Amino acid sequence: MEETEGRYRAEPGQTRPGHGPRLSKVNLFTLLSLWMDEASSLVVRIWFVGLHCSGPELHAGQSAIIQHGPRLADCQLYFSRRPCATCLKMIINTGVSQISFWPGDPEISMLRSNSHNPPGGISEEAALDAVASEKLKSNSRPHVCVLLQPLAPGLAQFIDETSRECDFMERVRDDEPGEDTHQLYNRERLRHLKDFSRLFLVETSQQHREILTHMGLENFCVEPYFSNLRNNMRELVEVLSAVAAGVPTQHYGFYREQHPTSDLSKSAPPLLSQEEARHCVIQARLLAGSDGTGRLYLVGCGYNAYPAGSQYAEYPQMDNKQEDRQRRKYRYIIHAEQNALTFRTREIKADEHTLLFVTKCPCDECVPLIRGAGVTHIYTTDQDRDKDKGDISYLRFSSLKDVSKFIVSPVKELHGSPPCLKLFLYEHI
Numbered sequence: 001m002e003e004t005e006g007r008y009r010a011e012p013g014q015t016r017p018g019h020g021p022r023l024s025k026v027n028l029f030t031l032l033s034l035w036m037d038e039a040s041s042l043v044v045r046i047w048f049v050g051l052h053c054s055g056p057e058l059h060a061g062q063s064a065i066i067q068h069g070p071r072l073a074d075c076q077l078y079f080s081r082r083p084c085a086t087c088l089k090m091i092i093n094t095g096v097s098q099i100s101f102w103p104g105d106p107e108i109s110m111l112r113s114n115s116h117n118p119p120g121g122i123s124e125e126a127a128l129d130a131v132a133s134e135k136l137k138s139n140s141r142p143h144v145c146v147l148l149q150p151l152a153p154g155l156a157q158f159i160d161e162t163s164r165e166c167d168f169m170e171r172v173r174d175d176e177p178g179e180d181t182h183q184l185y186n187r188e189r190l191r192h193l194k195d196f197s198r199l200f201l202v203e204t205s206q207q208h209r210e211i212l213t214h215m216g217l218e219n220f221c222v223e224p225y226f227s228n229l230r231n232n233m234r235e236l237v238e239v240l241s242a243v244a245a246g247v248p249t250q251h252y253g254f255y256r257e258q259h260p261t262s263d264l265s266k267s268a269p270p271l272l273s274q275e276e277a278r279h280c281v282i283q284a285r286l287l288a289g290s291d292g293t294g295r296l297y298l299v300g301c302g303y304n305a306y307p308a309g310s311q312y313a314e315y316p317q318m319d320n321k322q323e324d325r326q327r328r329k330y331r332y333i334i335h336a337e338q339n340a341l342t343f344r345t346r347e348i349k350a351d352e353h354t355l356l357f358v359t360k361c362p363c364d365e366c367v368p369l370i371r372g373a374g375v376t377h378i379y380t381t382d383q384d385r386d387k388d389k390g391d392i393s394y395l396r397f398s399s400l401k402d403v404s405k406f407i408v409s410p411v412k413e414l415h416g417s418p419p420c421l422k423l424f425l426y427e428h429i
Contacts, residue, residue, distance in 0.1 A: 029100075032283060036080065037080035064077070078100050078147075081102055098143045100145055104233075106211070130214055166246045170383055171383060175410050192244045247281055254274065254408055257405040280355075316332060317329050348373055350374060360381065363384075365392070378400075
């Protein structure tokens with residue numbers, strides 16, 4: 001779950017006062033699929049209901065079918081690469097309405113054989129898999145496509161600015177006044193851009209044309225469509241780099257908040273490693289920069305929004321800088337935590353851990369809900385802790401003592417790093 005400014009979709013030609021441009025649903029789910037693909041290098045598998053990554057034995061598509069089965073009927077699926085024939089035939093059979101994939105390297109066939117891999121070329125199984133995938137695509141009822149949209153005007157700059165100034169970077173500024181956080185952010189952004197470009201972007205236009213042709217997508221190579229496609233790919237990778245750079249890794253991590261009376265020697269080990277916790281928080285930040293998922297709610301995720309079915313300008317939109325309190329939005333906005341609890345599809349079990357990832361400190365309106373729902377762990381920043389802003393306050397977060405709180409903190413404040421489990425199971429709301 002995540003927290004961000006309240007918003008709703010504007011009608012064409014209208015603007016959203018006080019809000020910047022947002023990621024479309026298509027680009028949001030594409031970025032989430034790419035981020036899950038990047039996380040497949042983790043030692044453990046990170047399972048989300050609705051978000052899956054491939055493992056040694058199962059591809060992401062197969063994992064989704066095992067987890068959801070008939071509930072995939074009429075759903076839209078987004079992949080970080082074109083599914084192999086083994087996945088595609090099962091996905092088609094579930095009755096999904098649309099399968100969208102990132103136009104980079106296709107998924108490696110589950111039937112690959114290392115003995116048939118020619119030096120510098122593709123295996124015989126991969127070639128056969130591409131032919132089978134194209135035939136399955138042509139004969140299937142679902143719409144199988146590449147669905148990438150250009151970014152809204154000004155979105156790249158907006159994401160860059162909000163990432164540079166987000167609560168996580170603010171924590172670095174507060175802890176290390178001498179640190180040039182803009183330089184730190186730019187360095188992290190360029191590092192991520194280099195890594196993500198290597199993972200998700202084909203190096204040359206000619207190589208990209210060859211891959212698309214091999215996948216049976218020669219029509220994508222026609223100019224100017226091909227140039228626009230590559231440009232849209234680059235823009236999304238730049239957005240992903242900016243969002244990831246907003247959660248610093250150098251000298252910072254998520255560490256359990258300790259109370260003065262607690263015995264550090266008896267503290268239970270964290271359920272997640274630092275890499276896994278950061279991965280989940282970045283997913284929350286991606287959702288924070290989106291235009292919402294419409295009526296398609298990611299299970300376990302929420303975002304600030306006005307009540308479902310709201311029309312443009314139906315509710316007040318001003319923040320606490322507006323003197324007239326009747327024109328402020330706070331009494332109308334449904335918070336990210338509230339949406340995630342309302343639209344979850346799995347019950348929270350008392351004997352299982354439930355982890356909440358939120359990009360801002362939970363406010364007083366949400367803290368009782370978090371406690372009452374049975375959330376056991378919170379990963380967040382506490383920049384607004386103990387602040388009273390009139391229409392919205394953060395005074396109750398400190399009193400939330402029956403929930404383990406993991407706050408982004410400098411490593412130098414700790415007496416050694418806490419132990420991390422390499423395998424874990426957890427429940428998300």
